[in-house]
Amino acid sequence: xxxxxxxxxxxxxxxxxxxxxxxxxxxxxxxxxxxxxxxxxxxxxxxxxxxxxxxxxxxxxxxxxxxxxxxxxxxxxxxxxxxxxxxxxxxxxxxxxxxxxxxxxxxxxxxxxxxxxxxxxxxxxxxxxxxxxxxxxxxxxxxxxxxxxxxxxxxxxxxxxxxxxxxxxxxxxxxxxxxxxxxxxxxxxxxxxxxxxxxxxxxxxxxxxxxxxxxxxxxxxxxxxxxxxxxxxxxxxxxxxxxxxxxxxxxxxxxxxxxxxxxxxxxxxxxxxxxxxxxxxxxxxxxxxxxxxxxxxxxxxxxxxxxxxxxxxxxxxxxxxxxxxxxxxxxxxxxxxxxxxxxxxxxxxxxxxxxxxxxxxxxxx
Amino acid sequence: xxxxxxxxxxxxxxxxxxxxxxxxxxxxxxxxxxxxxxxxxxxxxxxxxxxxxxxxxxxxxxxxxxxxxxxxxxxxxxxxxxxxxxxxxxxxxxxxxxxxxxxxxxxxxxxxxxxxxxxxxxxxxxxxxxxxxxxxxxxxxxxxxxxxxxxxxxxxxxxxxxxxxxxxxxxxxxxxxxxxxxxxxxxxxxxxxxxxxxxxxxxxxxxxxxxxxxxxxxxxxxxxxxxxxxxxxxxxxxxxxxxxxxxxxxxxxxxxxxxxxxxxxxxxxxxxxxxxxxxxxxxxxxxxxxxxxxxxxxxxxxxxxxxxxxxxxxxxxxxxxxxxxxxxxxxxxxxxxxxxxxxxxxxxxxxxxxxxxxxxxxxxxxxxxxxxxxxxxxxxxxxxxxxxxxxxxxxxxxxxxxxxxxxxxxxxxxxxxxxxxxxxxxxxxxxxxxxxxxxxxxxxxxxxxxxxxxxxxxxxxxxxxxxxxxxxxxxxxxxxxxxxxxxxxxxxxxxxxxxxxxxxxxxxxxxxxxxxxxxxxxxxxxxxxxxxxxxxxxxxxxxxxxxxxxxxxxxxxxxxxxxxxxxxxxxxxxxxxxxxxxxxxxxxxxxxxxxxxxxxxxxxxxxxxx
Numbered sequence: 001x002x003x004x005x006x007x008x009x010x011x012x013x014x015x016x017x018x019x020x021x022x023x024x025x026x027x028x029x030x031x032x033x034x035x036x037x038x039x040x041x042x043x044x045x046x047x048x049x050x051x052x053x054x055x056x057x058x059x060x061x062x063x064x065x066x067x068x069x070x071x072x073x074x075x076x077x078x079x080x081x082x083x084x085x086x087x088x089x090x091x092x093x094x095x096x097x098x099x100x101x102x103x104x105x106x107x108x109x110x111x112x113x114x115x116x117x118x119x120x121x122x123x124x125x126x127x128x129x130x131x132x133x134x135x136x137x138x139x140x141x142x143x144x145x146x147x148x149x150x151x152x153x154x155x156x157x158x159x160x161x162x163x164x165x166x167x168x169x170x171x172x173x174x175x176x177x178x179x180x181x182x183x184x185x186x187x188x189x190x191x192x193x194x195x196x197x198x199x200x201x202x203x204x205x206x207x208x209x210x211x212x213x214x215x216x217x218x219x220x221x222x223x224x225x226x227x228x229x230x231x232x233x234x235x236x237x238x239x240x241x242x243x244x245x246x247x248x249x250x251x252x253x254x255x256x257x258x259x260x261x262x263x264x265x266x267x268x269x270x271x272x273x274x275x276x277x278x279x280x281x282x283x284x285x286x287x288x289x290x291x292x293x294x295x296x297x298x299x300x301x302x303x304x305x306x307x308x309x310x311x312x313x314x315x316x317x318x319x320x321x322x323x324x325x326x327x328x329x330x331x332x333x334x335x336x337x338x339x340x341x342x343x344x345x346x347x348x349x350x351x352x353x354x355x356x357x358x359x360x361x362x363x364x365x
Numbered sequence: 366x367x368x369x370x371x372x373x374x375x376x377x378x379x380x381x382x383x384x385x386x387x388x389x390x391x392x393x394x395x396x397x398x399x400x401x402x403x404x405x406x407x408x409x410x411x412x413x414x415x416x417x418x419x420x421x422x423x424x425x426x427x428x429x430x431x432x433x434x435x436x437x438x439x440x441x442x443x444x445x446x447x448x449x450x451x452x453x454x455x456x457x458x459x460x461x462x463x464x465x466x467x468x469x470x471x472x473x474x475x476x477x478x479x480x481x482x483x484x485x486x487x488x489x490x491x492x493x494x495x496x497x498x499x500x501x502x503x504x505x506x507x508x509x510x511x512x513x514x515x516x517x518x519x520x521x522x523x524x525x526x527x528x529x530x531x532x533x534x535x536x537x538x539x540x541x542x543x544x545x546x547x548x549x550x551x552x553x554x555x556x557x558x559x560x561x562x563x564x565x566x567x568x569x570x571x572x573x574x575x576x577x578x579x580x581x582x583x584x585x586x587x588x589x590x591x592x593x594x595x596x597x598x599x600x601x602x603x604x605x606x607x608x609x610x611x612x613x614x615x616x617x618x619x620x621x622x623x624x625x626x627x628x629x630x631x632x633x634x635x636x637x638x639x640x641x642x643x644x645x646x647x648x649x650x651x652x653x654x655x656x657x658x659x660x661x662x663x664x665x666x667x668x669x670x671x672x673x674x675x676x677x678x679x680x681x682x683x684x685x686x687x688x689x690x691x692x693x694x695x696x697x698x699x700x701x702x703x704x705x706x707x708x709x710x711x712x713x714x715x716x717x718x719x720x721x722x723x724x725x726x727x728x729x730x731x732x733x734x735x736x737x738x739x740x741x742x743x744x745x746x747x748x749x750x751x752x753x754x755x756x757x758x759x760x761x762x763x764x765x766x767x768x769x770x771x772x773x774x775x776x777x778x779x780x781x782x783x784x785x786x787x788x789x790x791x792x793x794x795x796x797x798x799x800x801x802x803x804x805x806x807x808x809x810x811x812x813x814x815x816x817x818x819x820x821x822x823x824x825x826x827x828x829x830x831x832x833x834x835x836x837x838x839x840x841x842x843x844x845x846x847x848x849x850x851x852x853x854x855x856x857x858x859x860x861x862x863x864x865x866x867x868x869x870x871x872x873x874x875x876x877x878x879x880x881x882x883x884x885x886x887x888x889x890x891x892x893x894x895x896x897x898x899x900x901x902x903x904x905x906x907x908x909x910x911x912x913x914x915x916x917x918x919x920x921x922x923x924x925x926x927x928x929x930x931x932x933x934x935x936x937x938x939x940x941x942x943x944x945x946x947x948x949x950x951x952x953x954x955x956x957x958x959x960x961x962x963x964x965x966x967x968x969x970x971x972x973x974x975x
Contacts, residue, residue, distance in 0.1 A: 111454070154491070157490065157491050160453045161453045161456040161490045161491065162456070164453055164454070164456075165453060220487065220488065223486070223487070223488035223516065224488040226488065226516070227486070227488045227489050227492065231492065238516075
């Protein structure tokens, strides 16, 4: 018995690497490693997990075989075949045509997938899409500029139309279910005050909002922000950032090159995935990743910080205006009809493929 | 310039003028015809473009209406008409529909004007498109031009609106086609034409807004004046742009304003018609005309030359005949065939010369008779003088022989002396006549006239101051650098001697004898003047007549001999005189005597048929 799993495209560098030597994406690592540490990194020996690599074609596909010696017992499925680099459209088709049993689906397509008869499983919102004003840009160092842009953004429209109501407007850096204080942060748009603030800025700058060229959601959100800004009289244009620059934002290990015209942007859209259901852990991870990009107010947050400290830190960052939370996104998965015992992974958790089994009585493939 | 040359030049001028006029007329008429043709051609194309534009508008309208009539759209309208309808599910619908209907712009707009879905700018959902909800009958409005806001900035589009009404709610389908380079590229135009479109999207002229099927137009600044004029007064106009100094590079643009719903100027369409083919054709025709004109001129040149030669040949012969006559060849004949004016002129010329010859013959005959009479008179006069003493001497001898034999011897001796003296006198007279008759032809050689004058004057110096007669004072005014002349020195010396002798005879009471030489144009002058008694006008006229003399003992041959010598040297002699003041003889001698042509001259046409 085997399960065919189709995952969304991996970063090329990760997809091309040998997972037993360099470590792959977290979801794959979870299949190969026995345990992981608190910060989400896996430890142990590759192959000690539920599955072992049976075949690996860098960037295209991988086959994981069930580990007979797995500490917690052999997985139900014999093997997992993973297709890499499939577009969202293809993944949807694979699910509809029963060519795959499992696939990640972009949140904005969840509704469409459901309408098309795909079995959809969505997590609680655990990925923040935020607007980050990059440091070292003359125009965005003006707090009034940042405030005007932050006020003009209609988050509800993004959630309702772009995300097709699959998500939540975000006012803070942590979701309500995690911190319990998210309601204290406003998510309302105020185009009128944005227009008034912008009118007071002289000379009014022309700003560029960057987004990941490979991310359709970021593009749609960026374009909507541009429309909102335009209605407020703010001069803002969107520009795609090549995938090669993605690491600057998502990886958090490099600083953007402020004066490189090829990737020039005054602000960027950033996806921040919660590392843990614990607010302090996720916020600390966010701060670590945003730090190289923007000026983050406040001191480093210990992982054992109290809820009050977490809120204060979160408030301080939001008030600083360099990071503007936009929406919370869930992790959405499409499942075939024969998949059983699928449990939606919590924030920071990987796919529980070792626990699923396939109902042979259900028609598949 | 000869008559033939003048005639030829006149012919050529007339020919050039005619050819020039014809060429100019052909050029003007051709250009006018081309302009007219071009105008008609352009009008047709502009009309065709307008039809094409209208057709595209209808096409857009049909596509938009087709979308509105489609079932998914109707279902959308029904769904949206429900209370609390979820419009978010339709947010991405416009893009696919627009692609399937090949529309650049497509918006589904709710009854309140809110954008439900936008194909070109999907992020605009939720915002109002208020102009759609304004009261207007979109069903009859048809297509129209409109300025739209897009992500890339403002754009011009050919738009249409269709309405789907469900209950009291409307769903507006707003679709259109971008007026840009793709639109221009889709227009079917002849190869020598192109369509430009100025998108009137900015308050001022923006060169980047002027596009053709390939994108922004090069040197768009050249159109600024035309566009600004159109922005001021949007009417159909024509403008010409010379891209280079070459006329073939010019383009004539027919400028057509494109107005929006409110008659605002949204775009300016420029249909450019390259003048290259027209100018090339005009040049071809012009060169052809020039070539034909050149051949015509060349042919006219030859024809004019032939005609001029034909016309002027008799005149030239007449001129040559007249020249011969002027040189003394009165017996000249001109042979000209034809009965035209020139032929009549030649006939008259020949009659004239014939009459001149006849009259000269008669004159010569008369002069000869007169001369003989004069000779006879002079002979009678000259011979009478010695004959009378001879007669009286012989009669004295007869009388002495019969009446005084004793004195006969003495009378005989005296009479024979007288007889011998008179016989000598008679011989002298006969000798002078003989000398005149035997006047030799001059033997030419280089002669210095000043030397001759100076030598002759020295010869007569003794006689000027001879005892017993009043003195004559010679004055010599000899020109320096007088050229040598071709003359017979002996004859010339004799002529000078005769003139000096004549002057001395004219000054019995003494006076001044002036000898002057001067340099003329191609000849030398000698003036011999005296302060003597002078001559009457009648005497002046006859002074060179042989045997005419005003003196008691003159033979009348001295000045005749001078005239003969001067004439034999090709010169001429004249006299000025005033009674009581003196006389002056002017002799003009050519440096090189001309040859005489005494033979009759007949001037024939060389080739009458030519």
